[in-house]
Structures are given as structure tokens and as C-alpha cells.
Amino acid sequence: MQNKEVQALWPELEWIQDIELRKKVEVTWVLALERSVLEPEDLRRIPFTLLAGPDLKVSFMAHKRAVVHIARESGLKFREFFGDELPVNMDVLIAGAILADVGKLLEYELDDNGNSFQGKYGEYLRHPFSGVSLAEQCGVPAEVCHIIAAHAAEGDLVKRSTEAYIVHHADFMAFLPFKKK
Ligand SMILES: [Fe+2]
Numbered sequence: 397m398q399n400k401e402v403q404a405l406w407p408e409l410e411w412i413q414d415i416e417l418r419k420k421v422e423v424t425w426v427l428a429l430e431r432s433v434l435e436p437e438d439l440r441r442i443p444f445t446l447l448a449g450p451d452l453k454v455s456f457m458a459h460k461r462a463v464v465h466i467a468r469e470s471g472l473k474f475r476e477f478f479g480d481e482l483p484v485n486m487d488v489l490i491a492g493a494i495l496a497d498v499g500k501l502l503e504y505e506l507d508d509n510g511n512s513f514q515g516k517y518g519e520y521l522r523h524p525f526s527g528v529s530l531a532e533q534c535g536v537p538a539e540v541c542h543i544i545a546a547h548a549a550e551g552d553l554v555k556r557s558t559e560a561y562i563v564h565h566a567d568f569m570a571f572l573p574f575k576k577k
Contacts, residue, residue, distance in 0.1 A: 398426075399422055399423075399426055401429070401436050402422050402425040402426050402429070402436075403422065404436070405425070405436055405439065405457060406422075406425065406461075406494060408461065408464045408465070408468075408490065408494060409421060409422055409494065411468065411486075411490045412487050412490050412491055412494075413486075413487055414487050417487055417491055417536075417537070417540070418491075420491075420531075420534050420535050420536045421491045421494055421495055421536065421540075423534045424495055424498055424530050424531045424533075424534040424536060425494075425495075425498055427530055427533065427534060428498045428499070428501040428502065428530050429501060431501070431502060431530075432501035432502060432504070433504070433505055433506055434501055434504060434506070434512075438456075438506070438510075438512075439455070439456045439457045440455055440456070440457050441455060441456075441510075442455065442456050442504070442511075442512045443455065443456070443512075444456045444458065444459030444460070444571075445459075445571060445574065445575070446512065446513065446514065447575050447576065448574040448575055448576055449576045452574065454574070456497075456500075459570060459571075460494075460496075460497055462570050463493055463496065463563070463566045463567050463570055464490065464493040464494055464566075466566040466569070466570060467489055467490070467492075467493040467562050467563050467566040468486070468489065468490055468493070470562045470565075470566060471484045471486050471489045471490075471559070471562055472486075474558070474562070482558055483558070484558055484559060484562070485539070485559060488539050488540055488543070488557075488559050489543075489559040489562060489563065491536070491540045491543075492539075492540045492542075492543025492544065492547070492559055492560065492563050493543070493563045493566065495527060495531055495536065495540065495543070495544050496527070496543060496544055496547040496563055496567060497523055497527070497547075498523075498527045498530055498531065498544070499521075499522070499523030499524065499525065499526035499527030499528070499529070499530060499544070500518075500523040500527075502517055502518065502521075502523070502526045502530070503515065503517065503518030503521075503522060503523045503526060504518065505518075522548070522550070523548075524544060524545050524546070524547065524548050524550050524551070525545075525550075527544040527545075528541045528544050528545050531544055539557065539559070542554075542556075542557055542560055543557070543559055543560045543563050546560045546564065547560065547563050547564050547567055548564075548567070551564060
């Protein structure tokens with residue numbers, strides 16, 4: 397897996413100002429793709445959730461990138477209206493949003509028809525856990541791993557940082573309306 401393939405998947409990496417952090421985020425995605433049965437093209441094709449029925453057209457990448465954009469815009473509004481009362485570290489926020497679902501690359505498998513499903517590994521270790529594991533192997537700092545760990549329902553038991561709250565809500569507001577009852 398090449399870094400430039402990850403850069404093509406994620407133009408939003410450029411938003412991370414801290415070059416070291418940006419590299420660590422990029423390398424985490426490289427590592428995940430190396431260990432995954434999924435290729436970058438699969439990420440542009442497979443639906444972003446398995447819980448919205450078979451007709452969902454929104455791809456994995458479309459959803460993940462939308463969440464990063466929503467999170468960034470939200471962080472900017474927090475800064476504009478709340479200032480020092482509720483500081484938001486934009487690098488941490490964007491890095492966490494880009495990495496929130498990186499563990500899904502280990503959670504998913506493909507059947508013979510190219511449809512994605514949750515494999516055994518993913519049943520044991522959902523993507524908040526596998527995502528933290530991948531990110532820590534790449535030197536991603538704790539405040540960013542916290543966002544990965546706490547972005548989904550598992551994080552309801554955790555005291556989320558401001559950045560983790562933003563990513564959690566960005567993710568769920570772009571997911572729940574799609575979810576089939
Ligand atoms: Fe997730």
C-alpha cells in the first residue's frame with residue numbers, strides 16, 4: 397500500500413497542520429489497508445453501513461469524508477462562538493475524525509459477490525478497539541486515540557473530550573437518518 401493511495405482517498409489530511417501528526421494518521425491508514433481484505437476501490441464502492449438495508453448507495457468513503465467535513469465545520473463554529481470557554485484543538489479533531497472508522501478495515505470481510513459483512517475478528521473486536529490498536533502502533537497520541545475509542549456507542553460509558561463529542565455527533569447525525577427501523 398502506497399501513501400499516495402491514502403492521500404488520494406483522504407484529501408482532508410492536508411487540513412492537519414502538524415506535519416508529524418498528519419504523517420501518523422496517514423501511516424495508520426496505510427497499515428489498515430495492508431492488513432485489510434479491502435482495497436481503496438472497495439472503500440469507494442461498499443455501503444458505509446450494513447444497517448441501512450441492501451439499497452443504500454452512499455459509499456464508505458462518502459460517509460467518512462462527510463463526517464470529517466461536518467466535524468471540522470462544527471469545530472470552527474465552536475471556536476467562533478465559544479472561544480476560550482470551550483477550546484477545540486482542530487488538529488486533534490480532524491485527525492480523530494479521519495481515524496474514527498479506520499478499524500472497520502479489519503472488521504469487514506467480502507463475500508464472493510463483493511458484498512461486505514462483519515467477520516469473526518470484527519465480532520470480537522469492533523472498530524473502536526481495532527482502530528485504537530492500529531493507531532497506537534503508528535504513534536498516534538492518546539488524545540486522538542481517545543476519539544477513535546469513544547466515537548461509537550461504546551464511548552457512551554466514557555467522559556468524552558470536546559473533540560470526541562463533536563466527532564461522535566457528526567458521525568451519528570450522518571448515520572441515524574439512514575438507519576432502517
Ligand atoms: Fe464508527
